[in-house]
Structures are given as structure tokens and as C-alpha cells.
Amino acid sequence: MTVRTEWDHKWSMVVDIDRCTGCQACVVACQAENNVPINTEDIFKQSRAIEWIRIERYWEGEFPDVKARYLPAMCQHCGNAPCEPVCPVYATYHNDEGLNVQVYNRCIGTRFCANNCPFEMRFFNWWQPVWPESLRNQLNPDVTVRNRGIMEKCTFCVQRIRRAERTAIQEERDVKDGEFAPACVQACPTGTLVFGNSNDPNSRVAQLMKSDHPRRYRLLEHLGTEPNVVYLKKVDPYLKEEAHNGSH
Amino acid sequence: MKILVAVVGLASVALVVLVAAFVLRAWFGAPFDVLGFGAPPAQPIAFPHTKHVQDAGINCLFCHRNVTTGKAATVPAVEQCMFCHKVITGTGQAGQYSTELAKLKQASDNKEPINWERVHRMPDHVRFAHEPHLTFFTLPKDKGGVGLEAAQVCQVCHGDVGSMTVVQQVVVNEVQVGGTVLRGGGALKMADCVNCHRQYSAPTDCVICHH
Numbered sequence: 039m040t041v042r043t044e045w046d047h048k049w050s051m052v053v054d055i056d057r058c059t060g061c062q063a064c065v066v067a068c069q070a071e072n073n074v075p076i077n078t079e080d081i082f083k084q085s086r087a088i089e090w091i092r093i094e095r096y097w098e099g100e101f102p103d104v105k106a107r108y109l110p111a112m113c114q115h116c117g118n119a120p121c122e123p124v125c126p127v128y129a130t131y132h133n134d135e136g137l138n139v140q141v142y143n144r145c146i147g148t149r150f151c152a153n154n155c156p157f158e159m160r161f162f163n164w165w166q167p168v169w170p171e172s173l174r175n176q177l178n179p180d181v182t183v184r185n186r187g188i189m190e191k192c193t194f195c196v197q198r199i200r201r202a203e204r205t206a207i208q209e210e211r212d213v214k215d216g217e218f219a220p221a222c223v224q225a226c227p228t229g230t231l232v233f234g235n236s237n238d239p240n241s242r243v244a245q246l247m248k249s250d251h252p253r254r255y256r257l258l259e260h261l262g263t264e265p266n267v268v269y270l271k272k273v274d275p276y277l278k279e280e281a282h283n284g285s286h
Numbered sequence: 287m288k289i290l291v292a293v294v295g296l297a298s299v300a301l302v303v304l305v306a307a308f309v310l311r312a313w314f315g316a317p318f319d320v321l322g323f324g325a326p327p328a329q330p331i332a333f334p335h336t337k338h339v340q341d342a343g344i345n346c347l348f349c350h351r352n353v354t355t356g357k358a359a360t361v362p363a364v365e366q367c368m369f370c371h372k373v374i375t376g377t378g379q380a381g382q383y384s385t386e387l388a389k390l391k392q393a394s395d396n397k398e399p400i401n402w403e404r405v406h407r408m409p410d411h412v413r414f415a416h417e418p419h420l421t422f423f424t425l426p427k428d429k430g431g432v433g434l435e436a437a438q439v440c441q442v443c444h445g446d447v448g449s450m451t452v453v454q455q456v457v458v459n460e461v462q463v464g465g466t467v468l469r470g471g472g473a474l475k476m477a478d479c480v481n482c483h484r485q486y487s488a489p490t491d492c493v494i495c496h497h
Contacts, residue, residue: 139493
């Protein structure tokens with residue numbers, strides 16, 4: 039064995055919309071894992087809430103025939119990320135493992151990246167984050183607590199990726215599929231979110247994100263940002279019936 | 287009058303230069319040892335590494351046992367100190383503890399942790415993990431590692447802690463282990479980390495440490 043420094047990893051995620059119930063467990067898990075500041079009603083009203091993963095809710099149809107649609111959305115870790123070239127200090131870049139990385143100590147808070155992100159997945163710290171005393175010991179020691187004035191976003195829980203890779207190095211093996219998962223994936227009760235190494239053709243995520251998957255799509259695909267997160271369309275039984283009846 | 291202006295001017299320039307030198311030195315290395323800046327932090331119990339390492343011959347890993355498996359080297363729990371200090375009282379008589387060891391006994395009786403002060407400080411925003419460094423430095427040379435004993439690896443960054451009565455962060459520019467001279471951990475600044483990572487072709491991706 040030699041100590042590995044390079045991996046054949048490309049971390050990707052599949053979001054199966056059909057399974058999502060909109061329970062927001064992923065949102066809570068992410069908040070806890072990544073020391074995301076607490077959002078108050080006031081902050082929400084200013085549209086300055088920080089949520090590395092959010093459930094976008096859409097209403098479809100007219101009352102009484104209303105359906106709620108949920109779309110879990112997080113940083114898409116675009117292969118051709120619009121946020122990266124606009125950073126004047128190289129605080130955001132693409133690493134070898136397909137992650138769109140935000141380096142907090144380089145960031146000077148120009149917010150160009152957030153401006154350029156078509157998914158609105160980058161968040162600016164408008165205030166110094168504060169936690170109540172009771173949550174003091176809840177902060178994750180593996181994740182930086184971000185200061186006022188810098189950008190932050192989903193990292194695919196890079197601290198967990200690193201931990202899995204370190205364990206793999208020690209045990210002289212590759213990182214196994216499904217060995218670890220980001221907090222949101224771990225918390226998801228319905229298996230909506232699937233995470234893994236898409237360079238490994240046998241991994242679950244690679245199987246699900248195959249280009250010939252009938253339900254596959256990516257967010258704002260026409261923009262050509264090559265997102266690393268693949269969505270699987272909702273299977274809607276009602277729509278089928280309507281199509282059969284020929285009425286709306 | 288002109289002389290007064292000149293003297294005041296020169297004095298203020300000198301002051302600015304002094305302060306700048308102080309700040310720069312503290313930023314890039316260790317601070318000057320004046321006004322208590324370079325002094326080690328006061329610990330709740332005067333713990334001598336010399337007695338444990340040099341006199342008793344205890345391996346670093348016996349107490350800092352998480353160092354080969356986890357991010358933190360970990361300071362041992364009070365209970366672990368009491369493995370030995372149930373018997374070793376410091377006065378040679380059972381039940382009669384010396385002043386410093388009495389504090390340990392008290393903490394153990396009250397089931398309280400000891401609030402040790404942190405000695406080694408990395409710059410902000412670094413998520414340092416001990417374990418991969420131990421893994422690499424203890425790996426035999428023919429497998430691409432450095433081939434040190436686990437206890438020898440510590441001094442690359444921490445200096446010879448075994449000979450310190452009071453532990454202190456030191457600047458290690460060079461360290462001699464078993465006849466070979468290695469680059470030391472310096473003042474544990476980013477340049478020191480990156481130089482070493484480059485030398486041993488360890489990853490230099492930002493997100494390895496900064497996340």
C-alpha cells in the first residue's frame with residue numbers, strides 16, 4: 039500500500055422526486071450537520087435565510103383539486119459552474135472529485151457568485167451567526183462556523199467525504215458505495231436522495247443517473263451548467279387518468 | 287523646537303516599526319517572548335511531561351490514544367490518569383496526595399473533567415486531522431511512507447514534548463529522528479503545512495483542510 043492522494047471519485051446525487059413527501063428532514067439534518075445559522079421569521083421575510091438544502095413547494099391545480107409538489111434543491115455542483123469564474127479571489131473552484139468548493143478563508147464577500155448562480159443556492163452571511171446557549175455544544179467541530187460577510191453553500195458534506203476517504207486509506211481499500219452519506223441523504227426517510235461516486239458504474243447513483251433513464255432531468259438544463267445532481271421526474275397517476283378521459 | 291519635532295517624529299516611527307515587527311513575527315511565526323506573549327498557557331494542574339515520558343518511559347500513544355484513529359489526539363480522561371495515580375500519590379504514601387495530584391484526585395472524586403488549556407493553536411479555518419499524518423509517517427519506507435515509530439512522529443510538529451516541564455508550542459524547523467533529518471512543522475502556519483504536503487506529494491486541494 040502507498041498512501042493514496044488521488045481518487046477516481048466524482049460525487050453526485052440523484053433526487054427521486056416521486057419519493058419526496060416534503061417532510062423537511064433533510065433541511066433539519068443539514069442545518070445541524072453543517073453549523074448553518076438559525077433562520078428566524080424576520081430573516082425569512084428579508085429573503086436572507088440560509089438553507090443549504092431547501093424544499094421548494096409548488097401548488098398545482100385549482101381548489102378543490104390541488105396537489106402539492108415538492109422539489110428538494112441544493113447546490114448542483116455544476117460541472118460548468120457559473121459561480122466559479124466570477125470569483126475575483128478564487129474562493130470557489132472545482133476540485134478533482136467533482137465538488138464545487140467554497141473556501142471560506144479566501145472569500146471576501148463580493149457576492150458575485152450568488153449573483154451568477156441560476157439556482158440561487160449560494161448564501162451570504164449578512165450577520166454574525168449566533169446560537170442560543172443551549173445549542174453551544176451542538177455545533178459540529180468538523181465544520182467551520184462561518185463569519186459575517188462570506189458566502190456559503192452546500193458542500194456535499196465534504197467533512198464526511200474526507201472521513202470516509204481517511205478510513206479507506208487506513209484500511210487499504212476504496213471507498214465503498216453507500217458507506218457514508220451526506221446528512222440530508224442519511225436523514226431522508228423515503229430514499230428520495232441517493233448519493234455516491236458516479237465514476238463507479240456499479241454504484242447505485244451511477245445506475246440511477248444513466249442518461250437513458252426515462253424520468254431523468256436536470257434543473258435548468260438548457261443553461262448548460264452541467265449539474266452534478268440528477269432529478270427523476272414524479273410519476274403522476276392522476277395525470278394519466280386525465281389523459282385517458284381527455285378532460286382537464 | 288525643530289529638535290523636539292524631530293525627536294517625537296523619530297520616536298513614533300520607531301514605535302510603529304517595533305509594533306509592526308511584533309505583529310509580523312507573531313503572524314508568520316511565534317511571537318517574541320516578552321510581556322508573557324510567548325509564554326505557555328497556565329494549566330489547572332502543573333503536569334510535567336518530563337516525569338511521564340523521560341522518567342516513567344510512557345509512550346505518547348498510551349495517553350493520547352485517539353491519535354492514530356481520529357482527528358484529535360485527545361487529552362486522556364481523568365479516569366485514565368487514575369489508572370496509575372490511584373497508586374502513585376506523589377508523596378510515596380498511600381492516600382496522601384501531593385498538592386498537584388490532590389487536584390486530580392479531587393476531580394476524580396467529584397467526577398469532573400479537568401479544564402486543560404489548549405496549547406497548540408492552528409490558524410483559523412483549518413480542520414486538521416492527526417490520523418492521516420500518523421498513518422503516512424509510520425508507513426514503512428519501501429511502501430512510500432517515512433517509516434517512523436508512532437511516538438517519533440509527534441515531535442515533527444510538536445517538538446520534543448518529553449523534555450518539556452511545561453508544554454509549549456515551539457517552532458520546529460528541523461527534527462532529527464533516528465539518524466534522519468526531517469523538515470519540522472515550523473510554526474504550524476499554512477506555509478509550513480503546504481511545504482511538507484508538497485515534499486511528500488500529499489494532497490494540496492484547499493478543501494482537504496479548509497471546510
